[in-house]
Amino acid sequence: MKGRAKACGAITIVNAIAGWRGAALAVDLHTTAEVNLDSEADGVMGDAGGLDPTLIETCVEKTLDWFGYDFGGGVKTESEIPPSRGLKSSSAAANAVVLATVSALGKVDEITEKEVLDIGVEAAVESDVTITGAYDDASASLYGGLTITDNWEREVLKRREIDEEVLILVPDKQAHSSETNVERAELLEPLVLKAHEMVVDGMLYDALTLNGVLYCATLGYKQDIALDALEAGAKAAGLSGTGTAYAGLVESGSKETVKEVWQEYGDVIETKVDNEGGIVL
Numbered sequence: 478m479k480g481r482a483k484a485c486g487a488i489t490i491v492n493a494i495a496g497w498r499g500a501a502l503a504v505d506l507h508t509t510a511e512v513n514l515d516s517e518a519d520g521v522m523g524d525a526g527g528l529d530p531t532l533i534e535t536c537v538e539k540t541l542d543w544f545g546y547d548f549g550g551g552v553k554t555e556s557e558i559p560p561s562r563g564l565k566s567s568s569a570a571a572n573a574v575v576l577a578t579v580s581a582l583g584k585v586d587e588i589t590e591k592e593v594l595d596i597g598v599e600a601a602v603e604s605d606v607t608i609t610g611a612y613d614d615a616s617a618s619l620y621g622g623l624t625i626t627d628n629w630e631r632e633v634l635k636r637r638e639i640d641e642e643v644l645i646l647v648p649d650k651q652a653h654s655s656e657t658n659v660e661r662a663e664l665l666e667p668l669v670l671k672a673h674e675m676v677v678d679g680m681l682y683d684a685l686t687l688n689g690v691l692y693c694a695t696l697g698y699k700q701d702i703a704l705d706a707l708e709a710g711a712k713a714a715g716l717s718g719t720g721t722a723y724a725g726l727v728e729s730g731s732k733e734t735v736k737e738v739w740q741e742y743g744d745v746i747e748t749k750v751d752n753e754g755g756i757v758l
């Protein structure tokens with residue numbers, strides 16, 4: 478029994494670590510998963526391309542448990558999402574693997590998108606790759622577009638299709654979300670919740686930029702990187718997740734200028750919003 482699926486990376490609009498309310502925007506960077514199941518095999522072996530396979534092995538196991546199967550097998554992921562930069566590589570991997578496992582079982586019509594989402598989030602929590610369950614990241618990765626969430630209730634409050642071009646600055650340095658100084662981030666919780674109110678009210682650009690200012694301040698990242706992008710004409714720019722990546726929303730007329738400014742700091746990915754989300758292949 479074999480299944481394949483893909484899911485999206487995403488950028489942060491509002492980081493939920495302070496306040497447990499978030500918002501994320503899916504981008505056209507994907508993780509693809511292939512799952513092979515064997516009813517006679519014991520255990521699940523994962524190949525995460527050199528990354529810790531615990532998350533994806535847990536995703537297969539939890540999906541099999543959800544349907545009541547005691548199968549074994551293998552799971553392999555391939556990704557164009559730089560890991561541990563705040564680009565939701567963990568959410569994309571979880572969603573792609575759960576979808577691929579469902580497909581391998583031939584059960585695509587017997588599970589809802591929310592049930593797929595919740596299995597992946599549970600696996601991420603159990604695998605210690607998230608602080609709040611990252612429901613914003615996971616829902617954007619699976620549904621596509623913009624998702625605005627309550628991570629405490631694991632509820633999507635709003636979804637919207639968005640048409641934006643995106644630049645992502647990807648420094649070499651990694652930052653593992655689970656190692657974030659949460660107490661420090663929570664110092665500005667009231668202001669982060671204001672940023673969340675802004676995205677709920679449709680102020681996407683201001684929410685992204687304000688969120689970036691707040692988390693650069695508490696997590697110790699450079700404010701200038703985002704300000705340089707804004708000075709070069711970006712509509713919004715800010716830290717993505719717990720970093721180390723920065724994301725900018727740009728018009729085609731200023732994209733090259735912003736890209737040149739950010740190339741002084743590291744590699745820059747040109748992409749766009751993905752409104753399709755995760756799919757079975």
Ligand SMILES: Nc1ncnc2c1ncn2[C@@H]1O[C@H](COP(=O)(O)OP(=O)(O)O)[C@@H](O)[C@H]1O
Pocket residue numbers: 508525526528529530531532533554555556559560561562563564565566567568570606607652653654655718
């Ligand atoms: N392509 C992948 N395949 C399997 N697991 C992955 C993949 N990408 C990320 N992960 C898992 O997610 C972890 C990174 O999580 P995290 O630091 O939160 O990064 P991000 O900010 O990109 O979500 C990795 O250590 C690994 O366990």
Ligand SMILES: O=C(O)C1=C[C@@H](OP(=O)(O)O)[C@@H](O)[C@H](O)C1
Pocket residue numbers: 489491492493494499500562563564565566606607608609610611612613614654655717718719720
């Ligand atoms: O672990 C978590 O609960 C979260 C991690 C952050 O994303 P990254 O994992 O991309 O840093 C953040 O943006 C998200 O709202 C919640």
